[in-house]
Amino acid sequence: MMRPAAAALELAWASGRTRLLIRVALTIVGSAVPVAMAWLMKAVLDGLTAPDRPSLVLPALLLAAAGMAAAFLPQAVQYVESELQRAVDLTARKRLYAAVARMPGLRRFEDPRFQDRLALAAETGPTGPSEVVSGGLGGAQGLLMLGGFFVTLAVLNPWMLVPVVLAGAVSMHGQIRLSHYRARVLGELGHATRREQFYAQLLTSPSAAKEVRLYGLSDLFGTRMLRELRWINRRRRTMDRRELIVQGLHGLAGACVAGGGLVWAVDAARSGRLTVGDVSMFIAAVSGVQNGLAVVAGSAGRMHEAMLTFGHYLHVVGAEPDLPESSRASGLEPLREGIELRDVWFRYGDGLPWVLRGVTLTIPVGRATALVGPNGAGKSTLVKLLCRFYDPTRGTILWDGVDLRDIPVADLRARIGTVFQDYMSYELSAADNIGVGRREAMDDRDRVEAAARRAGCHGTLAELPRGYDTMLSRAFDSGEHDDPDTGVLLSGGQWQRVAIARALLRDDADLLILDEPSSGLDAEAEHEVHTRLREHRAGRTSLLISHRLSTVREADSIVVLSGGAVAERGTHDGLLAAGGVYARLFTLQASGYQQVSLTASSSDWKAVPAPRSADPAAASD
Numbered sequence: 001m002m003r004p005a006a007a008a009l010e011l012a013w014a015s016g017r018t019r020l021l022i023r024v025a026l027t028i029v030g031s032a033v034p035v036a037m038a039w040l041m042k043a044v045l046d047g048l049t050a051p052d053r054p055s056l057v058l059p060a061l062l063l064a065a066a067g068m069a070a071a072f073l074p075q076a077v078q079y080v081e082s083e084l085q086r087a088v089d090l091t092a093r094k095r096l097y098a099a100v101a102r103m104p105g106l107r108r109f110e111d112p113r114f115q116d117r118l119a120l121a122a123e124t125g126p127t128g129p130s131e132v133v134s135g136g137l138g139g140a141q142g143l144l145m146l147g148g149f150f151v152t153l154a155v156l157n158p159w160m161l162v163p164v165v166l167a168g169a170v171s172m173h174g175q176i177r178l179s180h181y182r183a184r185v186l187g188e189l190g191h192a193t194r195r196e197q198f199y200a201q202l203l204t205s206p207s208a209a210k211e212v213r214l215y216g217l218s219d220l221f222g223t224r225m226l227r228e229l230r231w232i233n234r235r236r237r238t239m240d241r242r243e244l245i246v247q248g249l250h251g252l253a254g255a256c257v258a259g260g261g262l263v264w265a266v267d268a269a270r271s272g273r274l275t276v277g278d279v280s281m282f283i284a285a286v287s288g289v290q291n292g293l294a295v296v297a298g299s300a301g302r303m304h305e306a307m308l309t310f311g312h313y314l315h316v317v318g319a320e321p322d323l324p325e326s327s328r329a330s331g332l333e334p335l336r337e338g339i340e341l342r343d344v345w346f347r348y349g350d351g352l353p354w355v356l357r358g359v360t361l362t363i364p365v366g367r368a369t370a371l372v373g374p375n376g377a378g379k380s381t382l383v384k385l386l387c388r389f390y391d392p393t394r395g396t397i398l399w400d401g402v403d404l405r406d407i408p409v410a411d412l413r414a415r416i417g418t419v420f421q422d423y424m425s426y427e428l429s430a431a432d433n434i435g436v437g438r439r440e441a442m443d444d445r446d447r448v449e450a451a452a453r454r455a456g457c458h459g460t461l462a463e464l465p466r467g468y469d470t471m472l473s474r475a476f477d478s479g480e481h482d483d484p485d486t487g488v489l490l491s492g493g494q495w496q497r498v499a500i501a502r503a504l505l506r507d508d509a510d511l512l513i514l515d516e517p518s519s520g521l522d523a524e525a526e527h528e529v530h531t532r533l534r535e536h537r538a539g540r541t542s543l544l545i546s547h548r549l550s551t552v553r554e555a556d557s558i559v560v561l562s563g564g565a566v567a568e569r570g571t572h573d574g575l576l577a578a579g580g581v582y583a584r585l586f587t588l589q590a591s592g593y594q595q596v597s598l599t600a601s602s603s604d605w606k607a608v609p610a611p612r613s614a615d616p617a618a619a620s621d
């Protein structure tokens with residue numbers, strides 16, 4: 001528990017030390033004011049009833065000043081706390097997203113438990129430190145005030161301290177248990193909250209709007225969203241009830257103590273043992289101690305809860321990289337020989353089936369290699385391994401003989417340009433949509449346009465209402481114009497060309513990977529794009545994945561992947577001559593059955609001989 005507290009304080013200190021110090025100063029003043037007011041009130045009342053009638057101007061003035069301070073302080077505290085909260089929010093988010101960016105692989109993002117944690121971290125990280133600080137300072141203020149009134153009460157009637165302290169201790173215990181309970185419930189709610197937000201997003205997001213309307217899914221998703229919300233509400237209601245009982249009982253106990261004390265004080269004043277000033281002081285002291293204890297208990301509970309939930313943030317920020325980091329100094333030589341996969345086995349999780357089963361192949365430098373195979377053969381998975389989003393479960397991938405695990409991951413990725421099958425369509429300007437492919441070239445309009453020309457989308461983008469500055473989104477405008485009509489949506493094929501341009505902006509990359517780069521293009525456009533890509537790839541190292549075999553025939557080497565292993569390899573002519581499965585499917589496609597794509601059925605590939613495997617585990621999988 002000390003670690004979250006220390007980390008929260010460090011975060012608050014790093015975010016705004018001046019604000020933190022002002023908050024501490026306000027705490028000290030805030031705890032002194034009520035005690036000072038009680039003593040001043042006693043002085044005024046005793047002066048009023050004294051036979052010699054002393055001048056009461058000074059105590060009255062001081063009382064008025066203390067009253068003003070008491071009226072102003074809460075607002076000042078609130079302002080400083082909000083300022084501190086905003087500063088902490090900024091720093092916490094900066095650290096959180098920097099930590100997320102440092103995670104090189106994809107595994108964590110596919111782990112629902114980590115996603116729950118991430119959502120909780122994003123929610124509690126920015127507020128946790130402020131909660132810990134204000135809880136701690138609130139508690140300190142309560143303690144200081146308590147100390148002042150404790151002394152006062154001890155002077156008037158030490159016995160009154162006993163029930164007051166007992167009530168306070170019970171209250172503190174209750175608050176801590178409540179905070180444990182609240183933190184646990186919050187953790188349980190994380191998953192349901194994420195699902196509820198997921199359904200809410202489906203109901204409102206532009207990308208889901210078509211299907212949701214066509215298939216009439218609003219009711220389905222709306223009902224599921226409300227089901228999650230009702231479950232969340234039930235859990236929160238149980239928590240609120242528990243809170244009501246614990247806090248209500250403590251309030252009652254406090255009122256009993258105060259009531260008993262009042263009866264005793266009135267009786268003591270009537271029999272002359274206390275002055276009128278003493279009675280007013282006594283009442284202020286009892287309620288001051290009660291309030292002080294309530295503040296201390298409440299703050300301790302709040303702080304405790306904040307520390308428990310802040311643990312999720314610390315977990316994410318402090319998470320080890322999900323792939324082992326290379327200890328080699330950065331700097332990767334340009335590719336000289338090629339990339340070699342040596343008996344690569346891979347599966348996405350321990351309990352999941354093998355996707356790659358002993359793949360061995362070489363992507364030689366300066367050559368175009370094509371990868372074909374049925375749906376689910378593992379082609380995109382192989383691409384993800386080449387980009388090192390995951391490490392092979394067994395076997396190695398070598399870059400000029402160096403294991404990818406020994407290359408700093410940022411260096412490796414800087415040398416690869418990829419059009420992923422599920423490429424991103426960013427709701428940014430056209431220029432940015434291409435520019436993100438090479439951050440250093442983002443503002444270099446000539447390079448961006450040259451990449452667009454190579455991908456065959458320059459004409460389309462130049463003709464947009466604001467040219468390359470047009471937003472490719474109907475959900476956002478550029479921020480510079482108030483006109484919401486400035487955004488434009490591209491067609492699927494146009495988006496695909498933009499994604500190709502993004503990869504081609506890395507014209508200095510050693511390896512160009514194209515995973516189904518033309519699946520959304522019409523026949524003419526596909527021919528045009530492939531001709532351009534061929535020109536661009538000439539003499540470069542590339543890996544092309546396609547279901548349309550006509551687009552891969554020019555490749556220097558074609559690798560047929562089936563069932564997670566290499567089934568055939570060779571040139572187009574060589575594979576045709578061999579009369580294997582590639583030859584059969586190429587002939588099928590070429591003979592006017594273009595609609596029979598390789599995606600249609602993996603049964604067409606069944607003729608492929610089962611991969612020879614040296615690994616006995618393959619049999620059991």
Ligand SMILES: Nc1ncnc2c1ncn2[C@@H]1O[C@H](COP(=O)(O)OP(=O)(O)OP(=O)(O)O)[C@@H](O)[C@H]1O
Nearest residue numbers: 110348355373374375376377378379380381382421
């Ligand atoms: N992130 C993932 N987690 C778990 N399984 C996955 C994941 N990605 C892919 N798979 C599984 O791995 C297998 C291979 O998928 P992959 O996308 O590599 O195939 P592919 O050859 O590219 O197929 P397609 O031709 O349809 O694009 C599939 O069975 C798929 O379900």
